[in-house]
Amino acid sequence: MNDHAISAIGRYVRTDLQPRLTGLLATPVTLFGWEHAHRRDRRRLSRKRLQLGADLTAFCLPPLAALTVLWTTGPHTPAVLAISLTELAAVAVLATQIIRYADLTRPTATHRPHLEGEPKSDTSPRGACPQRADQPAHTHPTLNPAALWDHLAAALAWLDAANPRTDHEISMRILKITEEAGEVASAYIGMTGQNPRKGVTHTLHDLSGELCDVLITALVALATITGDTDTAQAALDRHLTERGPRLRALTRQQVIDGSGRKASSGGR
Structure with a gap:
């Protein structure tokens, strides 16, 4: 949960907060550079994979081991089997959510925040971004x-x-x-x-x-x-x-x- 919350905060800073703050500056500067720099670390993916393995081991492996022991030693009554299958489904859902929010994607060259008011183009000036529908359009300050x-x-x-x-x-x-x-x-x-x-x-x-x-x-x-x-x-x-x-x-x-x-x- 904490890892997911931290990733969500970083995503908000990169894609929402940074473009809006940059749009208020008279001269474009790099804000929150760490949020982009640490994602370009070549060892980031290996660390994220290790974290994913640790999460799956800590939260999914123990219940699966317990279910294996239960199915091996019994009892095998209908009620016990029904409850164990329900627990197995819950573990599968938990594992899916852990993998889904592991954030193992590589940063791409075209994924970057844009400043409001500039054209939607991969070749636009640094910091350009699509205009949000709920915000008034304004001209990005040009260099004097x-x-x-x-x-x-x-x-x-x-x-x-x-x-x-x-x-x-x-x-x-x-x-x-x-x-x-x-x-x-x-x-x-x-x-x-x-x-x-x-x-x-x-x-x-x-x-x-x-x-x-x-x-x-x-x-x-x-x-x-x-x-x-x-x-x-x-x-x-x-x-x-x-x-x-x-x-x-x-x-x-x-x-x-x-x-x-x-x-x-x-x-x-």
């Missing part, structure tokens, strides 16, 4: 670009205070991008369960977070080599402005090619 650059400025100041911008330090900040990209690859492998020994160890939420870390690390490196966050923002804006015409040309060509294929197939 100014807040992003303020965050980067604070990170840059912290790094400069700890490690002045020597040639070695600048190189390390650039190489840090590669390290974070490796963590993205690790999260994707863990999300797909590609390693049969470890199984599924990460979620789409984890992968999204690692990708965000790559973006932040790259922008910090950009601010490092350009001088500060204002110069980095100007460099990024200039780069996007220069690449804009090329992207529009590619998009326009894609539309033309698509129209040509439609016309060609229609004339056949």
Whole structure:
């Protein structure tokens, strides 16, 4: 009973409480991370199986042993047999309930809480969830670009205070991008369960977070080599402005090619 109650509390925290609290925050953060992290422990299933075996041994084995002794030694009167069969049915129901609530399922990559107001999609931003019918719809707070650059400025100041911008330090900040990209690859492998020994160890939420870390690390490196966050923002804006015409040309060509294929197939 206690094990079932604890599992029910954890399920409520993961699927109900966490999404609602996250939806109230101006900046998405990971809440109750332990509720997801401990379920990704590769030894969790073995512990749950041991717990299941202990529960069945403690609560089901003794009555079955007693019934076996009774049926072996007697008496075998109709009343005794009827009562023993009733007890056997009760033990079977108890065993079924213990197994049912053992929670032996593996966490899946697509099972994660969603924030209200965001689209129902596996590729939605971290924390997205279906809108509940009994709650008013509201728009999930979006990232303020100014807040992003303020965050980067604070990170840059912290790094400069700890490690002045020597040639070695600048190189390390650039190489840090590669390290974070490796963590993205690790999260994707863990999300797909590609390693049969470890199984599924990460979620789409984890992968999204690692990708965000790559973006932040790259922008910090950009601010490092350009001088500060204002110069980095100007460099990024200039780069996007220069690449804009090329992207529009590619998009326009894609539309033309698509129209040509439609016309060609229609004339056949």
